[in-house]
Amino acid sequence: MRKFFCRDARFSDLTTIKVGGYIERFFQPATKASFINLLSEEKGPLFILGSGSNTLASDAIFSETVIRTRFGGVECVKREREKTYLRADAGVIWDDFVRACVQLGMQGVENLSGIPGTVGAAVVQNIGAYGSEVSESVREVEVWDRLQKKVCVLDEPSMEFGYRTSLIKEDIKLQSPYAPNPRFVVLSALFCLSSKNFAPIKYKNIADYLGKPMGSVGKLWDIRRAVLSVRGSKDMLEDPARYRSRLMANMMPERLKEIPLPPLSPNPNRDSCGSFFVNPVVSPEKADLLPLGAPKFASQGKVKLSAAWLIEQAGFKKGYPLQKDPNARAALSTSHALAITNRGSATARDIMDLAHKIKGKVREKFGVNLALEPVLVGLEEK
Numbered sequence: 085m086r087k088f089f090c091r092d093a094r095f096s097d098l099t100t101i102k103v104g105g106y107i108e109r110f111f112q113p114a115t116k117a118s119f120i121n122l123l124s125e126e127k128g129p130l131f132i133l134g135s136g137s138n139t140l141a142s143d144a145i146f147s148e149t150v151i152r153t154r155f156g157g158v159e160c161v162k163r164e165r166e167k168t169y170l171r172a173d174a175g176v177i178w179d180d181f182v183r184a185c186v187q188l189g190m191q192g193v194e195n196l197s198g199i200p201g202t203v204g205a206a207v208v209q210n211i212g213a214y215g216s217e218v219s220e221s222v223r224e225v226e227v228w229d230r231l232q233k234k235v236c237v238l239d240e241p242s243m244e245f246g247y248r249t250s251l252i253k254e255d256i257k258l259q260s261p262y263a264p265n266p267r268f269v270v271l272s273a274l275f276c277l278s279s280k281n282f283a284p285i286k287y288k289n290i291a292d293y294l295g296k297p298m299g300s301v302g303k304l305w306d307i308r309r310a311v312l313s314v315r316g317s318k319d320m321l322e323d324p325a326r327y328r329s330r331l332m333a334n335m336m337p338e339r340l341k342e343i344p345l346p347p348l349s350p351n352p353n354r355d356s357c358g359s360f361f362v363n364p365v366v367s368p369e370k371a372d373l374l375p376l377g378a379p380k381f382a383s384q385g386k387v388k389l390s391a392a393w394l395i396e397q398a399g400f401k402k403g404y405p406l407q408k409d410p411n412a413r414a415a416l417s418t419s420h421a422l423a424i425t426n427r428g429s430a431t432a433r434d435i436m437d438l439a440h441k442i443k444g445k446v447r448e449k450f451g452v453n454l455a456l457e458p459v460l461v462g463l464e465e466k
């Protein structure tokens with residue numbers, strides 16, 4: 085008989101946006117072998133959860149199985165003169181992996197410091213920040229294939245990484261028979277990092293923080309420090325107080341173990357999924373229809389637009405609330421136009437209502453469809 089990790093877990097306890105209903109069956113296997121065992125036995129729909137930092141779940145009871153990944157470690161597979169190959173299990177906390185790479189003088193993921201979540205989800209989402217994406221360092225991904233019921237390896241081209249997406253994430257959007265989870269479940273990822281203690285500075289905010297010109301180099305540890313500080317100034321670090329909860333304690337990144345956890349009066353901007361909208365990528369013809377002054381960036385023959393600019397120009401300033409009420413339950417972050425925040429008692433419906441209001445207005449004003457970044461569980465995007 086398998087043991088439930090917890091009988092009364094709710095998505096609101098397990099996600100950074102602190103929204104979502106009770107979960108009928110919640111497991112947390114302690115090893116990769118028991119994770120695979122559980123996956124092979126589960127026939128029905130299931131949801132794989134990491135740190136819950138990119139998940140928005142319905143307020144209704146989730147009557148299926150949730151398996152949270154928190155197992156494994158990091159192993160050095162091969163060391164060449166200039167390259168090091170590290171394998172990290174899906175349940176490793178992403179920022180612990182980054183921190184270890186920086187400490188060991190391995191370049192490639194330092195700009196992704198402080199992004200909440202696990203290694204497994206980082207690969208699914210192709211996380212990115214400050215000029216880097218995780219796909220630049222991933223060489224292969226070990227997965228459990230729910231169709232063939234066996235362990236397989238997807239090399240980097242088969243992962244079809246794109247801007248905040250991958251083969252695995254696209255499968256979720258296609259409403260596969262394995263929904264709400266994709267066919268492939270990540271077990272581990274192989275990373276190739278450069279054996280260097282320094283890296284180019286790719287982003288203006290980071291260059292300004294370090295007082296160096298763009299394109300110059302900085303020590304890995306300095307870049308990590310700069311990224312964490314810039315993220316903090318935009319409320320783009322998760323709320324450390326969430327790790328006071330019994331259900332979250334074992335998910336805490338090492339970085340936070342070194343500071344006293346703040347009291348449970350979190351910063352109102354912090355209960356979010358990070359960016360709620362991805363920057364739209366459109367055809368050059370469509371981009372030409374936008375007003376002068378709209379930020380545009382070339383992206384593989386297409387044009388990437390700034391979702392934050394579109395949102396602000398459509399009338400949603402930072403801090404915009406769902407209801408015209410100082411106590412609105414859902415509002416845009418006052419520090420970041422892309423983040424929808426739970427102000428304390430928001431429901432999933434409140435969050436989706438605000439998202440749909442913003443999407444509708446941007447579509448009406450600019451003819452551009454904004455896609456949502458978080459993965460929805462039991463909710464539909466209009």
Ligand SMILES: Cc1cc2nc3c(=O)[nH]c(=O)nc-3n(C[C@H](O)[C@H](O)[C@H](O)COP(=O)(O)OP(=O)(O)OC[C@H]3O[C@@H](n4cnc5c(N)ncnc54)[C@H](O)[C@@H]3O)c2cc1C
Pocket residue numbers: 100131132133134135136137138139153174199200201202203204205206207208209210211212213248252256265266268269270271319320321322356357358359459
């Ligand atoms: C404050 C804040 C800042 C953020 N900043 C950034 C940023 O700068 N850049 C960025 O890209 N993202 C950012 N994010 C989003 C988020 O941190 C990332 O998407 C992260 O990778 C999610 O990890 P997680 O473990 O919390 O995923 P979860 O929310 O637990 O899961 C996300 C999705 O991945 C799937 N999944 C999880 N593990 C596996 C697995 N092993 N196999 C298959 N599927 C799996 C889940 O089923 C779900 O569909 C931010 C979020 C917050 C709250």
